Amino acid sequence: MRKENISDAVIRRLPRYYRQLSDLRARGITRISSLSLGREMGITASQIRQDFSCFGEFGQQGYGYHVRELCEEIGRILGVDRDHHLILVGVGHLGHALLQNFPFAKCGFSVDAAFDTAPAVVGCTVNGVAVRDMDDVDEWLRGNPVDVAVLTVPRGAAQDVADRLISLGVRGFWNFTNLELDSTHPEVKFENIHFSDSLLTLSYRIAND
Amino acid sequence: MRKENISDAVIRRLPRYYRQLSDLRARGITRISSLSLGREMGITASQIRQDFSCFGEFGQQGYGYHVRELCEEIGRILGVDRDHHLILVGVGHLGHALLQNFPFAKCGFSVDAAFDTAPAVVGCTVNGVAVRDMDDVDEWLRGNPVDVAVLTVPRGAAQDVADRLISLGVRGFWNFTNLELDSTHPEVKFENIHFSDSLLTLSYRIAND
DNA sequence: TAGATTGTTAATCGATTAACAATC
DNA sequence: TAGATTGTTAATCGATTAACAATC
Secondary structure, three states, X not given: OOOOOOOHHHHHHHHHXXXXXXXXXXXXXXXXXXXXXHHXXXXXXXXXXXXXXXXXXXXXXXXXXXXXXXXXXXXXXXXXXXXXXXXEEOOOHHHHHHHHHOOOHHHOEEEEEEEEOOOOOOOOEEOOEEEEEHHHXXXXXXXXXXXXXXXXXXXXXXXXXXXXXXXXXXXXXXEOOOOOOOOOOOOOEEEEOOHHHHHHHHHHHHHOO | OOOXXXXXXXXXXHHHHHHHHHHHHHOOOOEEOHHHHHHHHOOOHHHHHHHHHOOOOOEEOOOEEEHHHHHHHHHHHHOOOOOEEEEEEOOOHHHHHHHHHOOOHHXXXXXXXXXXXXXXOOOOEEOOEEEEEHHHHHXXXXXXXXXEEEXXXXXXXXXXXXXXXXXXXXXXXXXXXXXXXXXXXXXXXXXXXXXXXXXXXXXXXXXXX
């Protein structure tokens, strides 16, 4: 029974399923039951079957799941096959690191350009991506619309940059500034990576156990 | 009524409270009620009062909460005041970016050293932190025990490095490799930053709404 | 066919929200 | 004092787990 409203908890588990299934594929395993998948991931078979049933019927009674097919299904659900496009804004140390290391293509994203304000980096090419002047972003986006912007700008600039990009049609923000950004447009999505929140939860757990 | 077992959901909200309260302090606001704090953060007053009551009684009827005091209380709960020590392992682009940009001190951590295997970086100093040879980590840690290791090594090396550091007494790992690490020691904590899981949830949400 | 395992419905558990007496 | 707001208990809601008929 396909569900209308998928809960956030389910959505957040999907990438883990996708990772685990990719790993199983790489190990040459072709079929798996919810029970053994659950054992490998430390969750219950019930939860796995409930989660998958939100999106369709991917298994077969008495057999389990075909690893490759299930992996591809979940990839499609996540949009990995859609060839999304993005730009990266703010080519400091972190922006640079993402351009150099992060496997955007494996997540289904093409990095079309990067932008910055500093003359020292504008005009450079980082891992095949041209760094352009932030002043040109309006004109450039009109000719090259993108789905997502990676925000690796300093705190102070974040909300302004986001507002500007929203007005230019950007719908998703991968936000690395330690700010809760928001927008009046409900269709604009923010996904935040709050490094310090993460380290603080670790701090809490080593201090209290 | 102080609680014995704090749920993960509550713990993950604490850093956000801490951030919001720090922001209120910076804005010169000295008192706040759960109702207005909730309005600012987009959560209910009930939840805020429930969350805080896990740790003690920080408010005052008819008045609300004293911002500075509450902020400091939550800081103590998170361990920000404990002067934890850490090392960073793997000085690639990302490790470099963290050393340069991340405010470890604001989270209560001192960065005592960094380690890598590449001769090109061993011996350098990045933002005041000496980069040492990974071969020397055993001896160094015996003289300089730390609470946490930041793992910014390549995937393939992650579990081995973690095992080695655990045997040397490291209790917490801030893990940037896209792997679920684990340990037989239950007191060892892993906090994972899965960049690609995060981007994939964004991909899902822009594709399905 | 018999055994295995699904998808789904029902039961349980836990987290969020509402209500309110206590009290500053 | 009267109004405001807490901490906590009770009610609700949603998510996880268990159970099982359907079926490969």
